Amino acid sequence: MASEAEKTFHRFAAFGESSSSGTEMNNKNFSKLCKDCGIMDGKTVTSTDVDIVFSKVKAKNARTITFQQFKEAVKELGQKRFKGKSPDEVLENIYGLMEGKDPATTGATKATAVGAVDRLTDTSKYTGTHKERFDESGKGKGIAGREEMTDNTGYNFWMAFQGACIT
Incomplete structure (x- = not known):
């Protein structure tokens, strides 16, 4: 023993x-x-x-x-x-x-999901430009949701302006 x-x-x-x-x-x-x-x-x-x-x-x-x-x-x-x-x-x-006991570690630190945490992680409550950062399922879009992505296809005014200044 x-x-x-x-x-x-x-x-x-x-x-x-x-x-x-x-x-x-x-x-x-x-x-x-x-x-x-x-x-x-x-x-x-x-x-x-x-x-x-x-x-x-x-x-x-x-x-x-x-x-x-x-x-x-x-x-x-x-x-x-x-x-x-x-x-x-x-x-x-x-x-x-x-006999046979080990140091307990369960329940030492628990994650909280009440009050502000619940509210801030619920993407359905986001409005305005912030709601554009998430897809329909609530998953973040990453950088595509934070920056305006420019489409460089088609006619570009700046290129036309530079061409007019050179000639």
Whole structure:
């Protein structure tokens, strides 16, 4: 069980850190692990509890914790989360929550399509010269919709004028 917890620790430790080898975890990733794995439930274990425990187990001037320090922190949070259980049961339950978990990235950033965005992307509401920039389906015409394209076929006044001036 502990080896599975260690794998989860390394996945979360390396998450979002391009220079991290995954051997040490910062407070942000520790909080993410606690939230994503369900250790932090918002009632018995809050984000404040997680921050306090992280500060308690890390070395004095360090910003990260090792796996050994992580185990101490998880043990302390587990005592709070699973009150009335033996330390062995607590660790087993905590490791069970962590088993096979990866850092969640879904729903982190969502595209918005309300209000002004909806109105500005609806080409059927365009009027005047702006509506000439789109075809019937609403697809943009590109440069053909933005510039007046000249037709160089047929009689050209300027060429006739130049010819009159030369002779």
